[in-house]
């Protein structure tokens with residue numbers, strides 16, 4: 001006899017045909033469903049790792065509006081052989097942790113949607129030069145990571161082109177103390193590999209920073225299109241979806257081609273400052289109820305952090321983000 005406990009409301013409801021039994025609210029579990037990990041999403045088709053096979057699946061219609069994203073742990077039924085032209089069905093999405101969001105239209109006023117789920121680390125790939133390092137961008141990524149409960153990692157590339165750059169970045173982030181790894185062409189990428197081992201890490205970076213070069217070194221055969229390849233006419237790819245690549249030593253890197261920022265509209269002003277510990281400390285001297293914007297006056301951040309202060313750049317980043325966060329708060 002099945003008891004009520006055997007039924008799971010998260011499970012898919014199988015809608016019976018017209019003449020079959022009357023519809024009931026609660027349906028049996030897909031007892032034969034197997035575990036899968038979503039590696040890629042492309043036009044309604046999901047590539048899932050099931051044991052050692054890559055299985056193509058669709059969402060079961062009964063999943064309703066429930067989204068499925070790269071990094072999701074799912075339950076699958078149907079043809080799980082992974083053979084050509086076979087299709088499995090995703091019948092359940094497991095609860096998520098560590099999810100990163102993006103704006104639907106790369107426009108901070110549009111709605112946010114989940115980009116990846118179950119992330120351990122966010123790796124911000126930045127070149128020291130060519131293109132130059134953009135602290136504002138890194139700060140934004142750090143806020144997204146800390147807000148999501150994800151470990152931030154700074155991956156600095158082209159370290160062969162600027163001997164002082166790494167020390168400058170370390171000084172800038174002295175108070176936040178993120179994990180920093182470096183790479184240059186003539187050295188193996190062992191330190192990056194060590195940080196990524198057995199973790200699920202999302203990589204983000206601007207065009208030209210060397211992200212594809214790094215991924216190709218970490219995942220031999222990944223075949224990410226680099227600038228060097230593009231110039232000989234293989235064509236650029238404009239996809240903006242994420243794709244998970246398996247690391248030889250264990251773990252996954254999720255590349256995010258075309259993703260240039262994360263959605264921060266859901267971040268509150270209070271949680272924003274937590275990503276700026278050096279400012280949080282100063283703000284303890286603020287008048288009660290200070291919202292730390294430039295206009296309010298008497299904000300300790302302005303009184304204590306002068307134009308030549310090393311924390312000035314971080315303060316400016318914080319204020320820029322604060323403005324967009326406050327705008328979002330008044331909008332909703």
Ligand SMILES: Nc1nc2c(ncn2[C@@H]2O[C@H](COP(=O)(O)OP(=O)(O)OP(=O)(O)O)[C@@H](O)[C@H]2O)c(=O)[nH]1
Nearest residue numbers: 157158183184185207208209210211212213226227
């Ligand atoms: N000197 C030096 N050049 C590098 C390094 N890493 C990458 N490059 C070069 O920088 C250029 C851009 O590298 P890509 O890997 O294509 O950059 P990307 O970040 O993937 O850029 P998109 O493909 O546009 O997203 C290429 O010509 C690489 O050879 C490095 O550590 N040092």
Ligand SMILES: [Zn+2]
Nearest residue numbers: 286290292299
């Ligand atoms: Zn203040």
